[in-house]
Amino acid sequence: ETGVTQTPRHLVMGMTNKKSLKCEQHLGHNAMYWYKQSAKKPLELMFVYSLEERVENNSVPSRFSPECPNSSHLFLHLHTLQPEDSALYLCASSSAIYNEQFFGPGTRLTVL
Amino acid sequence: AQKVTQAQTEISVVEKEDVTLDCVYETRDTTYYLFWYKQPPSGELVFLIRRNSFDEQNEISGRYSWNFQKSTSSFNFTITASQVVDSAVYFCALFNYQLIWGAGTKLIIKP
Secondary structure, three states: OOOEEEEOOEEEEOOOOEEEEEEEEOOOOOEEEEEEEOOOOOOEEEEEEEOOEEEEEOOOOOOEEEEEEEOOEEEEEEEOOOHHHOEEEEEEEEOOOOOOOEEOOOEEEEEO | OOEEEOOOOEEEEEOOOOEEEOOEEEOOOOOOEEEEEEEOOOOOOEEEEEEEOOOOOOEEEOOEEEEEEHHHOEEEEEEOOOOHHHOEEEEEEEEEOEEEEOOOEEEEEEO
16 A cells, blocks of 8 residues: 555444544655545644644544544544534645645545 | 635636636745645545745746745646646645645636
8 A cells, every 4th residue: 555545435424323534644754634625615624643642633523533543543533423524534644744745535424 | 814815716728728726825924835736536635736935936847837926925826738637626725833725726627
């Protein structure tokens, strides 16, 4: 595998489910990011990790919980989501915080 | 306040035409970075270019060129002889202390 991978690519969940999104980067980068992209809205930066420490949390609801166990992996744990949380969730990594980012293909999430 | 404005929501041109995507930014700082990314229909954002605020040299990469003008706070992107594969949403972004994204411009290239 090369670059940034995300699994699953598509996810449908009910509002009471618990699920996790996984991101893995094979680039040797030190920073990782979660973004939310909704239709007709700007790209929203959710979380930023640098050297496995969370450095930014942009007022994201607590039903989204990130985890960065090491510099290559990033998770987004989902719990009790709302239909308005349906979106494309993108993961990215960069060599240092806020250098050019390399993105994964995204997870298309639908909350019923 | 920092802001990135991509005023063109959607542009549609016929293949082989040249097209320019506008990006205007606001920042009070003298040190910052500007980026362009491409998001094709597949969804994955692709990095195109990074420019720091001290480097006003224009950049050309094949059919792509970027015009950075601090005097007008603009970092415009031109595609020469556009192709259908250039159809995508293009994002401009600004970084200093935090990363600010523009809303994106959807570019449609018709055959």
